Every structure is written in structure tokens, then in C-alpha cells.
Amino acid sequence: GAPDLAADAAALLALRAAVGRLVLPWNASGSPCSWQGVVCGSGRVTALRLPGVGLIGSIPAATVGNLSALRVLSLRYNALSGDLPPDLSADSELRNLYLQENRFSGEIPPALGSLKNLVRLNLAGNQFSGGIPPELNNLTRLRILYLERNRLVGEIPRFDLRNLAQFNVSFNQLNGSIPSRLRGFPASAFLDTALCGRPRGPCPGEIAPSPAAQGPAGGNSGGGAGSDKKNLSGGAIAGIAVGSAAFVLILLILSILLCRRCGKSKTRSLVAVEARGNEPEPVAAAAEREKGSGEGGSGNGQPAKPAAGEKKLVFFVGSGAPRFDLEDLLRASAEVLGKGTFGTAYKAVLEMGTTVAVKRLRDVAFTETEFREKVELIGAMNHPNLVPLRAYYYSKDEKLLVYDYLPLGSLSALLHGNRGSTRTPLDWETRTGIALAAARGIEYIHSTSPSAAHGNIKSSNILLAATREARVSDHGLALLAGPQSSPARAAGYRAPEVTDTRRVSQKADVYSFGVLLLELLTGKSPGQALSNDDDGGGVDLPRWVQSVVQEEWTAEVFDVELLRQQDAEEEMVRLLQLAVDCAAQYPDKRPSMAEVVARIQEIRSSSNSGDGIEEGDEHSSRTDAIAES
Numbered sequence: 001g002a003p004d005l006a007a008d009a010a011a012l013l014a015l016r017a018a019v020g021r022l023v024l025p026w027n028a029s030g031s032p033c034s035w036q037g038v039v040c041g042s043g044r045v046t047a048l049r050l051p052g053v054g055l056i057g058s059i060p061a062a063t064v065g066n067l068s069a070l071r072v073l074s075l076r077y078n079a080l081s082g083d084l085p086p087d088l089s090a091d092s093e094l095r096n097l098y099l100q101e102n103r104f105s106g107e108i109p110p111a112l113g114s115l116k117n118l119v120r121l122n123l124a125g126n127q128f129s130g131g132i133p134p135e136l137n138n139l140t141r142l143r144i145l146y147l148e149r150n151r152l153v154g155e156i157p158r159f160d161l162r163n164l165a166q167f168n169v170s171f172n173q174l175n176g177s178i179p180s181r182l183r184g185f186p187a188s189a190f191l192d193t194a195l196c197g198r199p200r201g202p203c204p205g206e207i208a209p210s211p212a213a214q215g216p217a218g219g220n221s222g223g224g225a226g227s228d229k230k231n232l233s234g235g236a237i238a239g240i241a242v243g244s245a246a247f248v249l250i251l252l253i254l255s256i257l258l259c260r261r262c263g264k265s266k267t268r269s270l271v272a273v274e275a276r277g278n279e280p281e282p283v284a285a286a287a288e289r290e291k292g293s294g295e296g297g298s299g300n301g302q303p304a305k306p307a308a309g310e311k312k313l314v315f316f317v318g319s320g321a322p323r324f325d326l327e328d329l330l331r332a333s334a335e336v337l338g339k340g341t342f343g344t345a346y347k348a349v350l351e352m353g354t355t356v357a358v359k360r361l362r363d364v365a366f367t368e369t370e371f372r373e374k375v376e377l378i379g380a381m382n383h384p385n386l387v388p389l390r391a392y393y394y395s396k397d398e399k400l401l402v403y404d405y406l407p408l409g410s411l412s413a414l415l416h417g418n419r420g421s422t423r424t425p426l427d428w429e430t431r432t433g434i435a436l437a438a439a440r441g442i443e444y445i446h447s448t449s450p451s452a453a454h455g456n457i458k459s460s461n462i463l464l465a466a467t468r469e470a471r472v473s474d475h476g477l478a479l480l481a482g483p484q485s486s487p488a489r490a491a492g493y494r495a496p497e498v499t500d501t502r503r504v505s506q507k508a509d510v511y512s513f514g515v516l517l518l519e520l521l522t523g524k525s526p527g528q529a530l531s532n533d534d535d536g537g538g539v540d541l542p543r544w545v546q547s548v549v550q551e552e553w554t555a556e557v558f559d560v561e562l563l564r565q566q567d568a569e570e571e572m573v574r575l576l577q578l579a580v581d582c583a584a585q586y587p588d589k590r591p592s593m594a595e596v597v598a599r600i601q602e603i604r605s606s607s608n609s610g611d612g613i614e615e616g617d618e619h620s621s622r623t624d625a626i627a628e629s
């Protein structure tokens with residue numbers, strides 16, 4: 001009859017009879033969905049996970065091969081032997097196949113190439129022999145292929161797997177040229193093999209390892225004795241080397257000279273920048289006029305604070321940073337950093353050498369007293385993960401906020417800038433460190449009062465100090481926002497319940513932080529995912545991630561840069577779970593920032609401990625949890 005749960009149960013019992021008679025305490029009269037390691041969905045068995053339980057022997061046909069709704073099969077770390085079951089390829093729903101660390105032998109069945117939905121295939125640490133079947137090239141979704149520590153021989157087929165992000169064939173008897181598509185993987189993917197070409201040594205006949213350099217079509221370049229390509233003589237090589245070194249030197253000198261010039265033209269004094277801009281009035285002029293007019297302000301009575309109307313920079317007590325006056329600031333060479341929601345930000349280098357970031361607020365609708373009160377609140381906030389507000393300036397026409405300048409720029413620039421070229425990938429440690437620091441900063445803001453919130457969490461508001469430690473910027477600015485400033489506020493980060501962007505809430509911050517985590521994990525910016533991305537066309541980042549995860553293609557959401565780094569996947573899935581929790585549709589379902597901080601800490605501390613078995617198992621069930629949530 002048609003495949004159903006009863007058929008699945010029969011297949012599972014046949015598997016137990018063959019390899020798990022003593023170790024699987026399945027109650028044959030109960031529903032298979034309640035059995036250890038079995039997960040059901042829509043009335044069928046969709047996952048079977050029995051890692052490290054002591055399965056022994058060979059898997060016969062009509063067992064796992066009959067589980068036609070199976071998406072995940074994990075039998076790793078057992079003592080399974082013999083050939084893979086001949087009908088395994090019938091499990092066409094399979095996404096993840098983990099059979100590593102067993103004693104499987106024989107050839108890798110070419111029929112595995114018909115598992116069209118396969119995303120992860122791990123056959124490492126077995127005794128597979130023969131060649132790697134070229135049919136695996138049909139697995140267009142494949143992101144992970146681990147074949148290390150087997151007895152595979154021959155060449156690697158000319159794989160053109162565009163989604164492949166993790167790959168390893170180390171410790172096999174492979175030879176020949178590494179196909180060009182795989183040459184971007186690190187040398188650790190090809191250890192102890194006779195393979196040649198980047199990232200290993202050049203193949204015989206190849207002059208220098210280059211991405212385009214390939215062995216002869218389909219051919220073996222392992223025995224290059226008869227190669228008729230000309231080898232360059234030692235003298236010629238030396239000549240080329242000296243020549244190109246000189247050329248590089250000239251280029252370097254030229255670019256330094258050019259840079260000096262362009263640097264000069266870019267940085268002008270803050271006064272000049274202000275005067276040229278199409279904004280209300282130069283700071284200097286405003287300050288001058290104010291001085292001359294002699295309109296005294298009404299003092300607010302507190303001696304620590306300046307009297308209202310006193311036109312000078314007001315520093316916050318306790319900030320150990322050097323002080324300067326408005327004149328210094330106006331004389332500073334300034335550079336526009338960018339236009340934000342609340343106004344324009346400048347980088348200003350003072351003559352005394354101090355560098356600060358100055359935010360020139362537009363559209364402030366408050367009276368002077370209100371403004372000073374609110375800014376004092378912001379200035380009183382003090383936490384290592386907040387960008388400190390050092391000083392402010394208020395006059396009728398100018399409102400300036402002076403912050404520490406953070407030299408490494410924003411997380412947004414770090415994540416999305418310079419992609420594809422010479423950028424240094426952002427590794428897992430760095431990303432989780434940034435996530436934790438940002439979470440602590442937001443948690444601190446929330447701790448100052450039950451209604452306190454940031455209101456504009458996004459990656460361009462997470463800045464990096466010289467130590468690479470992240471700090472949250474723009475805190476409190478939501479308090480100062482005028483009516484025209486609000487609507488533009490970061491659409492991709494806005495919680496669904498937020499209709500009036502001037503009203504901030506802690507739960508909405510948690511949502512935005514969830515989107516920020518997704519950004520860190522996927523490498524996609526929320527704006528980008530909204531528009532021209534193939535995968536994310538027309539959906540927001542949380543919804544896109546949800547839909548991908550539901551399909552058990554969790555690996556497909558992660559930033560390729562992260563997947564290159566092996567061993568962190570378990571933590572990545574846990575952080576993904578946290579991100580999805582934060583971006584829950586209903587505010588009540590979202591965790592508090594304190595909980596978020598605790599969970600990130602836990603994820604980071606588990607990075608360096610534990611062995612593969614337990615963590616991997618946890619990982620699989622987490623994937624499910626995300627899919628079900």
C-alpha cells in the first residue's frame with residue numbers, strides 16, 4: 001500500500017533487528033514517533049538520529065531505504081559496517097546524511113547522486129574505497145561534503161557544486177589536480193593526499209598556482225614527466241622578481257602621494273564643512289551671533305550644570321577624556337562620516353590630537369530646558385559597551401553631541417563592506433564577541449528603567465573600538481527625535497507591532513537585536529534581503545531565515561565566510577535559535593535582554609569544550625526546534 005507510518009514502523013523494526021537488537025529499547029506496540037531517536041512530521045518518520053548508541057553490523061535493504069519521508073538520517077559514531085544499503089538513494093527527501101565514524105566499506109554508491117535535496121553529506125572516518133563518484137555533482141544543494149579518512153583513490157571529479165561551503169578529502173589516496181571550484185578551500189581540506197594545485201603545490205607542468213590553472217581536460221597531471229610546457233630558467237625568474245618588486249615599489253610611492261592629496265582635500269575644518277553644507281548655519285557664525293546678542297539664558301539653578309543660554313560645550317563629569325572648547329572644535333579638521341536619521345555625523349581631529357565624532361542634530365523640537373534634561377540623562381549613562389557621550393552644545397540654531405570617535409567603524413561596514421575582494425573574513429569568535437558586547441550595552445540601557453529602550457538598534461549603530469570591542473551608539477537619541485526623524489527609522493529592524501516609531505520599547509529592541517544577530521549569522525543586511533537577493537526576494541530577514549530553516553536547510557542560511565570555519569556549526573545553530581526567538585512575532589514571546597546576554601555567554605563558553613557526539617546530537621535537535629517554532 002501507500003507508504004504510511006505503519007510502513008515506517010516496520011522499516012525501523014527491521015533496522016533494529018539487523019543492527020540494534022540490544023541497544024534500541026523501542027516498544028514495538030507503541031507509536032514509532034515516541035521511540036528514541038525518531039522524529040515524526042505530518043504522520044511520517046522524518047528524522048532518525050541514533051548517534052553513538054552502539055549500532056553494530058550491516059544495514060540491509062528495506063530498512064532506512066523504506067523511510068520515504070526521511071529528511072535527516074544520523075547514524076554517526078557507531079560500528080556499522082559493510083556496504084551502504086542499496087536502496088538508500090530512494091530516500092529522496094533526505095537533507096542531511098551523517099554516517100561518519102563507522103566502519104562502512106565498499107564503494108560510495110553513485111546512486112547517492114540522486115538524493116537531489118541533500119545539503120550535508122558526511123561519510124568521514126569510514127573505510128570507503130574506490131573513487132569518488134562523479135554523480136555527486138548532481139547534488140546541487142550540497143553545502144557540506146566530508147569524505148576525509150577513508151580509502152578513496154583516484155582523482156576528485158570535476159565538481160561544480162556552487163553551494164559547497166565545507167569540504168574535506170584529507171587522508172585518502174587521492175591524486176591528480178584539484179578541480180578549480182575546490183581550490184578556494186584551505187590546505188587542511190586536502191591533507192595527506194597526492195593532490196596538486198592550489199592550495200597545495202603546483203601540479204607538474206603548472207608554472208604557478210593560479211585559480212585558472214588546471215590539469216589537462218579530464219586528465220591526470222600527476223605524472224607530468226612528458227610535460228612539454230617550457231619551464232622558466234632561474235635567471236628569468238629572478239629577473240621577473242626584481243622587475244615586479246620595483247614596479248610594486250613605484251606604485252606604492254605613487255599611491256601614497258596621491259592619498260596625501262586626496263586626504264587633504266577631504267578633511268576641512270569643521271567650520272568649512274558647516275559653511276559649505278546646505279544646512280541652516282555654520283556653527284561658528286551661530287556661536288558668534290549668540291555671543292554678540294548678549295541674550296542671557298535663565299539658569300536652571302543647578303551649579304554642576306551650565307546655565308541655559310551659556311554658549312559653550314558642556315562636558316559630562318567623570319569622563320576622563322581631554323577637554324576642549326568650542327573654538328577648538330570649530331578649528332578641527334572635519335570629515336563627514338554620514339547622514340543619519342537625526343542629522344549629520346562628522347569626524348573631527350582637534351589640533352591637540354584628540355579625535356571625536358560630532359553629531360549635528362537637526363529637527364529638535366524641544367525647548368532648551370527639555371533638551372538639556374534629556375541630554376543629561378544620556379550623558380549619565382555609563383557602560384563599557386556604550387559609545388560615551390562626552391559633551392554637548394546647545395544654541396537656538398545648533399545642537400551638537402560630541403562622542404568618542406571609534407576608529408574601526410561600524411559593524412555594518414565590517415559585515416557588508418568590501419565583500420568578495422581582499423577583505424579579512426569575520427570569524428566566529430569576533431562575531432559572537434560583537435553580539436555579546438552589543439547585547440550587554442542594550443541590557444544596560446534596559447536596566448536603567450523599565451521603560452528605557454534604545455529604539456534604533458541596527459548594525460550601523462554598533463561601533464568598534466580600537467580593541468575590536470563593540471559599543472552601542474546613538475543611545476537615547478530616540479528621546480530627542482523630532483517628528484520628521486522617525487519615519488525613516490531602519491525598516492528591516494522594526495518589530496511588527498511598532499507603528500509609531502517614536503514610541504520605543506524594550507521588546508522592540510529585542511526584536512531589532514534578533515535581526516542584528518541574523519545579520520551576523522547570514523552576512524546579509526536586512527535591506528539587501530528585502531530587495532535584490534535571489535534567496536530573500538520580498539521577505540524580511542527573520543521570515544526568510546524561518547522559511548529556509550523549516551526546510552531543514554539550516555546550513556544554507558549561514559554566511560559562507562562562517563561555514564569555511566569548521567567546528568563552530570553547533571554554536572551557530574544555537575545562536576540562530578536565539579535570533580529566531582528574539583525576532584518572534586509577538587513581543588511577549590521574546591526573551592529579555594538579560595536572558596539574551598546569558599544565552600550568548602553560554603554559547604560562547606561551550607565553543608571550546610565538549611566532544612563531537614553530544615554536541616552534534618544537540619545540534620540536530622536544535623535544528624528541529626527552530627523548524628518547529
Ligand SMILES: Nc1ncnc2c1ncn2[C@@H]1O[C@H](COP(=O)(O)OP(=O)(O)OP(=O)(O)O)[C@@H](O)[C@H]1O
Nearest residue numbers: 337338339340341342345357403404405406410460
Ligand atoms: N562615534 C563614532 N565613531 C566612529 N564612527 C561613527 C561614530 N558615530 C557614528 N559613526 C558613523 O558615522 C556614520 C553616520 O552615523 P549616524 O549615526 O549619523 O547615522 P546612522 O547610524 O547611519 O543612522 P542613525 O542616525 O539612524 O543612527 C555611520 O556610518 C556611523 O557608523
